[in-house]
Amino acid sequence: DTGVSQDPRHKITKRGQNVTFRCDPISEHNRLYWYRQTLGQGPEFLTYFQNEAQLEKSRLLSDRFSAERPKGSFSTLEIQRTEQGDSAMYLCASSPSGSGNEQFFGPGTRLTVL
Amino acid sequence: AQSVTQLGSHVSVSEGALVLLRCNYSSSVPPYLFWYVQYPNQGLQLLLKYTSAATLVKGINGFEAEFKKSETSFHLTKPSAHMSDAAEYFCAVSSTSGTYKYIFGTGTRLKVLA
Numbered sequence: 001d002t003g004v005s006q007d008p009r010h011k012i013t014k015r016g017q018n019v020t021f022r023c024d025p026i027s028e029h030n031r032l033y034w035y036r037q038t039l040g041q042g043p044e045f046l047t048y049f050q051n052e053a054q055l056e057k058s059r060l061l062s063d064r065f066s067a068e069r070p071k072g073s074f075s076t077l078e079i080q081r082t083e084q085g086d087s088a089m090y091l092c093a094s095s096p097s098g099s100g101n102e103q104f105f106g107p108g109t110r111l112t113v114l
Numbered sequence: 115a116q117s118v119t120q121l122g123s124h125v126s127v128s129e130g131a132l133v134l135l136r137c138n139y140s141s142s143v144p145p146y147l148f149w150y151v152q153y154p155n156q157g158l159q160l161l162l163k164y165t166s167a168a169t170l171v172k173g174i175n176g177f178e179a180e181f182k183k184s185e186t187s188f189h190l191t192k193p194s195a196h197m198s199d200a201a202e203y204f205c206a207v208s209s210t211s212g213t214y215k216y217i218f219g220t221g222t223r224l225k226v227l228a
Contacts, residue, residue, distance in 0.1 A: 004157070033215060040123075042204050042218030043158070056213050091157065099210060100146055100165035105157040 002026075004106035006092050012112045013082055020078045021109045025094030032075050033103060034067060036060065037089040046090075049075060082113045116141045116207050120219035128227045133192040135222045137179075137205030140186065147188040148206045148216070149179055158204065164188060166210070175199070200226045 005024045013019050025032050030051050035043035046065070048056040051072035061067075064082075069075040079086055089110050093103035121136040139145060146165050150158040162173025169181040179190045188205060202223045206216040 031214070035216075035218075040220070042118075042206075042220050043216070045215045045217070048213045048215055050213075056215065093158075095214070099214075100163070101214075102148060102160045102163050103214075103216065105150075105159075107155075107157045 004092055004094055004104050006090075006106040006109050008109060009107060010110050010112075012114065014114050015082060015084060017082055018078065018080045019082060019111065020076055021090055021092075021111075023075045023077070023092030023094075023106060024073075025075070025092070026104055029094035029096050029104070030072065031095045031097065031103075032069055033093045033095075034075070034077050035091040035093065037091055037108070038087075043091055046077075079111075082111075084113045087111055087113045116145060116209065116217045118205050118207050118217055118219035120203075120205055120222050122222055123220065124223050124225065126225040126227060127195045129197055130194050133177075133190070133195045133199065133224065135190040135203050135205075135224065137188045137190065137219060138186055139188060139205075139207045141207060141209075144183070144210065145207045146210055146214070147179075147181060148208070149173065149177070149188075149190050150204045150206065152202045152204065152221075154201075161190070161203075195224075195226045197226050197228065200224055 032049040034046040037043040049069040089108045091108045092106045095103045117140045149161040164181045205219040
């Protein structure tokens with residue numbers, strides 16, 4: 001069990017550029033979550049996958065955001081036409097199926113939009 | 115809808131003193147409750163969880179929390195603070211069915227004074 005990994009750890013981009021983040025969950029976990037954390041706030045839910053199916057998206061996830069989880073393994077989160085307000089820490093978490101199971105978090109990708 | 119309130123964005127205690135971090139939740143149905151700790155530049159690490167078994171939950175590093183339904187609270191305590199406890203602590207609530215997504219509080223930064 002190598003834990004949840006995220007890549008890159010840091011990303012600096014200019015406003016208007018597209019960025020893509022990757023999350024590799026713990027291998028036997030079929031649930032995958034993306035959260036966004038801004039300075040001084042708790043993480044906010046963005047989207048949820050069960051295997052390859054995206055079952056819930058927050059209203060925070062504008063149409064510039066898209067997430068995928070092909071084959072139910074790793075996941076990607078893409079932000080198109082980035083804005084300064086997108087600057088945040090993007091956290092990925094995974095958990096096994098079943099009730100009451102905690103989520104295991106990755107180290108996050110810190111995005112800075114200039 | 116579910117929500118979490120953490121009273122006190124910053125808490126300072128002396129080394130060896132009692133740690134008390136407050137968390138109140140709102141939920142129309144009995145929830146699952148979690149406490150996570152976040153060290154600088156690291157992901158969230160689970161301290162403990164309540165999943166409708168024992169109301170007094172013991173976690174890692176000497177932390178414990180008590181679920182009090184009548185007070186809708188899940189406060190985190192530790193009898194004796196250690197310098198290594200300095201970090202940010204997040205309380206989270208999730209539903210007991212569906213996506214199990216987390217709703218986080220805004221966090222409490224704990225400072226331990228020598």
